Structures are given as C-alpha cells and as structure tokens.
Amino acid sequence: MIQVLGRNNSINVQKVMWCAAELGLDVERVDMGGEFGGIETPEFLSLNPNRQIPVLIDGDFTIWESNAIVRYLCLQYDTATWVPSCAKQQGLAHQWMDWSLTSLHAAVSTVFLQLIRTPVAERDPQLLADAHDRSVKLLSMIDAQLEGKKFLLGDHICMADIPIGCAAYRWHALEIDRPELKNLERWYKRLSERPAFRSQVMRPLT
Ligand SMILES: N[C@@H](CCC(=O)N[C@@H](CS)C(=O)NCC(=O)O)C(=O)O
Incomplete structure (x- = not known):
C-alpha cells in the first residue's frame, strides 16, 4: 500500500494522485497541510524537512517533491508508458x-x-x-x-x-x-x- 500525505486541493498532491491513478496503484491519501495541519509535527518533519506536502511513502521508502515523486512512480511502476x-x-x-x-x-x-x-x-x-x-x-x-x-x-x-x-x-x-x-x-x-x-x-x- 502506498500512502500520499497531502490535501487534495493542492496542485502538487494532484500531480501525484493523477499519476498513481493512471498507473492503477492502490494509494491511501491522508489529508494533511492547509486547514488539516499535521505538517508541524516532529513525525512529519522527519518525513519531509521542508514541512511541505506531498510526501509519498512506499513501504520503507519515503520521497518528497511532487515532480520527483511522479518520476519515481513512473520509473518504478510503468516505464513502458510514462518514461x-x-x-x-x-x-x-x-x-x-x-x-x-x-x-x-x-x-x-x-x-x-x-x-x-x-x-x-x-x-x-x-x-x-x-x-x-x-x-x-x-x-x-x-x-x-x-x-x-x-x-x-x-x-x-x-x-x-x-x-x-x-x-x-x-x-x-x-x-x-x-x-x-x-x-x-x-x-x-x-x-x-x-x-x-x-x-x-x-x-x-x-
Ligand atoms: N516544490 C514542492 C512544493 C510543495 C508545496 O509548495 N506544497 C504546498 C502545497 S501545494 C504546502 O505544503 N503548503 C503548506 C500546506 O499545505 O500547509 C513540490 O513540488 O512538492
């Protein structure tokens, strides 16, 4: 199960969710940032030192920066179509x-x-x-x-x-x-x- 941390009215979260949906991945998105908060905690800081969404967690792997996440998903899950x-x-x-x-x-x-x-x-x-x-x-x-x-x-x-x-x-x-x-x-x-x-x-x- 892949987790995406971030509210869905963020353009940077939307990139990641669109990409994951195109790839047919099973993703759990967790509302964070904006009115939902949650990015000021030490736990979140350890995931992204920038205190920004989106963050993607894939098993024991964590990555932030929306375009880097899109690249990761495409390379990891479907190079044939998207790369x-x-x-x-x-x-x-x-x-x-x-x-x-x-x-x-x-x-x-x-x-x-x-x-x-x-x-x-x-x-x-x-x-x-x-x-x-x-x-x-x-x-x-x-x-x-x-x-x-x-x-x-x-x-x-x-x-x-x-x-x-x-x-x-x-x-x-x-x-x-x-x-x-x-x-x-x-x-x-x-x-x-x-x-x-x-x-x-x-x-x-x-
Ligand atoms: N360059 C970063 C920018 C991330 C960014 O600006 N995230 C905004 C939302 S779009 C954020 O975390 N804002 C604080 C908040 O939502 O509380 C990326 O592309 O992931």
Whole structure:
C-alpha cells in the first residue's frame, strides 16, 4: 500500500494522485497541510524537512517533491508508458518538468492564489495582471511545443504531461481572459477525457 500525505486541493498532491491513478496503484491519501495541519509535527518533519506536502511513502521508502515523486512512480511502476525510451526524449521530458516547476508554476499559481485564496479586498491587481501576462507567455510556449503533437512529446502521453496538465486545468477553470491557444486547448481537452485526470485534477478550485 502506498500512502500520499497531502490535501487534495493542492496542485502538487494532484500531480501525484493523477499519476498513481493512471498507473492503477492502490494509494491511501491522508489529508494533511492547509486547514488539516499535521505538517508541524516532529513525525512529519522527519518525513519531509521542508514541512511541505506531498510526501509519498512506499513501504520503507519515503520521497518528497511532487515532480520527483511522479518520476519515481513512473520509473518504478510503468516505464513502458510514462518514461520515454530514448535518452533524448527522456531529457526533454525532464526539461519540461523542471520548467513547469521553475517557470510555469509560479505564474499560474499567482493567478490562482490571487483569485481563489485571496479575499477581494486584499488582492493586488498589478501582481495579478503581471502573473496573467507571464502565464500567457509561458503557455504560448506549450502551445508551440504541441504543434502537430497529441501530447507534449509526441503521439503518446508521458510523465512530462502530468505537471503541466495540472497547471492547464487551473488555467482553464479560472474565470479569466484566455487568448486562443489552439494546440493547448486541443491537448487540454484530450487530458480532460482521461478518467484519472477528471477524478484527481478536475476538482473544484479551493
Ligand atoms: N516544490 C514542492 C512544493 C510543495 C508545496 O509548495 N506544497 C504546498 C502545497 S501545494 C504546502 O505544503 N503548503 C503548506 C500546506 O499545505 O500547509 C513540490 O513540488 O512538492
């Protein structure tokens, strides 16, 4: 039995749960973080010194950092589908996964946090506008990457689609202006047809 520690309205927990559901793994998710707390305890600190969710426990193995967890699950349980077979494609998968954490996540999360988790009176319109503009620029890169492809790296879904797919859900679920990005929308619609994406990622924004 695999355990995932973390509340399911966290995008980083959703990545892990989506991945696990795609792989058909038996996972117990435990609500922690946010209103559930539980991350300040010495026990949790010993699992993740960053005091952050998600944490995945697989038997005697513990791992944190959502993209690293996604990589671990794919490598451990289903390399055939989710890990590209050649080094160059694997390199590109890592490239987009790292980019999603270092670039895309900050922009889309700022829009999300402003609109969903910040009371109207406390919002910063300039911060929101800048993050929206930056998100559009970054998502345009994804749109260009998806030209002529069904998924990020070609005809088959792979681990790189997971973190960016989660950000794409938030982008499409938020009440914001979205410029037309045809390839992005086609890809997002394709992800939305996957039962695991629908059940683990397409959740009410809270
Ligand atoms: N880079 C880390 C970031 C983890 C992170 O920021 N987790 C947030 C939730 S999305 C957290 O633990 N927040 C504190 C809380 O939920 O109480 C990852 O990708 O796993």
